[in-house]
Amino acid sequence: MVIGLDRASATPLYIQIANQLREQIRNGELVTGAQLPPERRLAAMLGVNRTTIVNAYRELAAEGLISGHVGRGTAVAGVSSADGPYEGTRTEMPWEQLFTSTTDVMNTTLLRDTRIVSARSDVISFATGIPTPELYPIETIRDLLDGALHEAGQSLLQYCPTEGYPPLRSALAARMGGERRSVDPNDVLVVAGSQQGLYLLARTMIEPGDLVAIESPTYLGALQVFRAAGARLLPIPVDADGMRVGLLEDLIGRRRPKLIYTLPTFQNPTGSSMSYDRRQRLLALSQRYQVPIIEDDPYGALRYEGQPLPSLSALDRHGSVIYLSTVSKMLFPGFRIGWIAAPRPVIERLTQMKQIVDLDTNPLAQWAVWAFLERGLIGPHLERLRRIYPARRDRMIAALEANVGDAMSWSRPAGGFYLWCRLRDGLRSRDLLAEAAREGVAIAPGETFYPDGEGESTLRLNFTLPGEDEIDEGVVRLARALDSLRASRTGVTIRNEAPVTPIV
């Protein structure tokens, strides 16, 4: 259930809410018997007064569309068949019966609620994975794009080889290459963000029922991609040294996963990094059991302290690692540029699939990323991030210590974008999400990152999108939400389907 409010509109908010709920009931998104959220909870989610919700519900009750009973809450009463279908003839085509089944598994209520709260303009969001917008090198990009269009506009606005703009493939290969190995540009595929890379890998390697070993918790987008491909998931817990490879070692012979998916460096969401020893053991397992590793590395360049660890790809001596990264976290997400480096047969298969999926990746954006690398601009930019981001991390930790140290604990990651936190006293982060929404701050409940519904007490806090003052204010709001939560201990779930905006 997503409700969008236009506060500038002449239509009263309660009418806007009633109209949207009515539409959702009419078109079947809200089915007969579906529970609506309690008034107070929905008011908090939408950032409106409770009275507004009360009035909206009264409108719908007067039309017979919903009914409320003390102790049972408010529920959809259903549409009598006399009302006819939504928008006249629109429902005559039996769409739901025409859809494939693989798309049914992709969104949870909790995730949708997180997105609704995070998108509110009056909310300070700790829920995203967005790099600091004030640090985007916009003037440089302006100059680069302007020069590129002037000099080579005709070729940069055309189709491009599916594999990617050749100079960018070379530049990415050179960037990855180091003392330990060299990467052939032909082993690099440019993709429309690393999400597309993951999707192509899943489509190319996963048949329904295949087993994928995956960290628990892990990147949400990976859970969605593997589930949509019909994979079964084999969760391997993560601790302060990354994936617990010893547990995988116990299981791999018996369970025989098809793939191992890992974020070994500044893992999303936990921020932990896999130790050197575990990296070597994981590679040995992969080789011994002939199970490829997908190494997802969006944050590897963002180390704030300690010695760098080689990537699995750099340590790989047997061609069993498929490396995946993106410029979204080190530069900005809007260009949608990521890349895969992998053995040639994998790149060729992925290229065939990408040709089907979207032909090629925006050549102008590829050119701009190439030019940014080629002109040596990425080094100074990353140095700047590596100065500013740890200060924000420490600012958030100081604010947490001052305000919520009694209610939760947190990690202090050596890199990346996130603090990983745990609520004390059996508090649940899904309940905190609702209380925090009321106070005007968004968190990412940890449950959404677990393949199996664990992690009820965990949450992820991002310190790169909010400014330093917003970090302070957001933590104060979080403290108030925790106080309310401990006072009330309520827990309510909001149900039903709705369109989505990505949070990564």
Place this chain on the structure above:
Amino acid sequence: MVIGLDRASATPLYIQIANQLREQIRNGELVTGAQLPPERRLAAMLGVNRTTIVNAYRELAAEGLISGHVGRGTAVAGVSSADGPYEGTRTEMPWEQLFTSTTDVMNTTLLRDTRIVSARSDVISFATGIPTPELYPIETIRDLLDGALHEAGQSLLQYCPTEGYPPLRSALAARMGGERRSVDPNDVLVVAGSQQGLYLLARTMIEPGDLVAIESPTYLGALQVFRAAGARLLPIPVDADGMRVGLLEDLIGRRRPKLIYTLPTFQNPTGSSMSYDRRQRLLALSQRYQVPIIEDDPYGALRYEGQPLPSLSALDRHGSVIYLSTVSKMLFPGFRIGWIAAPRPVIERLTQMKQIVDLDTNPLAQWAVWAFLERGLIGPHLERLRRIYPARRDRMIAALEANVGDAMSWSRPAGGFYLWCRLRDGLRSRDLLAEAAREGVAIAPGETFYPDGEGESTLRLNFTLPGEDEIDEGVVRLARALDSLRASRTGVTIRNEAPVTPIV
């Protein structure tokens, strides 16, 4: 088999060719017993002297990798196991056994050969679907992007709602809306080019084994998408009035396709448009049998003469049409911006799938397309194309009449990008491709557009990419190729796998 030559390199061409063939034999792309192309044919494909190929083959024969016999041609002799695997450890992971099966059906030899020839710098290509680069509004786009980054860089370089940039959705809805209906912006999904739109539709609606009614011939990318989704295809022939709906009428009750896919206006590749009467009959069939129509309309805005026909979507009274279009043909392809307009349940399902596939579409490119529409620039731009393109079409027809009227016939389309041609005297366009490559001109063999291997005598000629002088010169080269073809009547097939560059 793809061979890339670096003419600026110090390495002789015959060594370059031998090296690449050796690699392809070693890594298994060229299997033992595979036929290599005759020397003369490969020389024509690559634009080199026959001696170069002879020398390359001699190198490989000396190494025992290939062997030639009079009357049987040259074939791969195989790699003894003592040679060991390619690049040492690279083949240890059994990649081929790890891939899913759905990707096996996606490229034909003929298509790859067409791409190889079309990409040669010394070739005039009539094989593509690229709008005239000299007409791209580059200065306008420069100004728009520069202003956008200056004013809203932070938000345009971030993530964006999966459904698309809201003002662009509104502008596209407004553009589609007319007297006949209004389109709700919420019924519009922005996609990364119409290829992605087709892919998302196939993934959302096609289970392996489902039957799709499809025009014969039709858009190549659609054949690939539907085949990759595991669909069976029900070909419906196209004539001068578009899809022969009467034939579909005979079949639909018995065969019960899941979907109907059509390009009703300036169809690719034939250039024909579905008559008004057939449009109405098709909609009635769709409604009666509850089979949705995918209307693919990249060329509808490019009518050069005659009265416009309403789109199927505009005629639809029952919400059974899924409309798909792109800015790639009316503006340029590089921004990768297309859109789908469809009933809400379809848009919601596609959005969920797009979130998995690539999260969102490049917001800066979306903004630029929006601004181009919003500022009223698309109208004058299309008017310009509608003046220039028919002149090119007529120039090509005049050149064909003057040079090859005895060897082939052609259509005169009222819009779009292509002439659809038929060779006389049983000549095959796959043979013409090779002869034309030798003369320095590329054509698109019609066979690749047929779902069932028909159309051996047909070919598609594009008149938008080549300039007017190139059109003249290209047709002269084509005439020479036709002369050679009629003189020799040889036919040789080039086999084997290789990476690909899209031709649309």
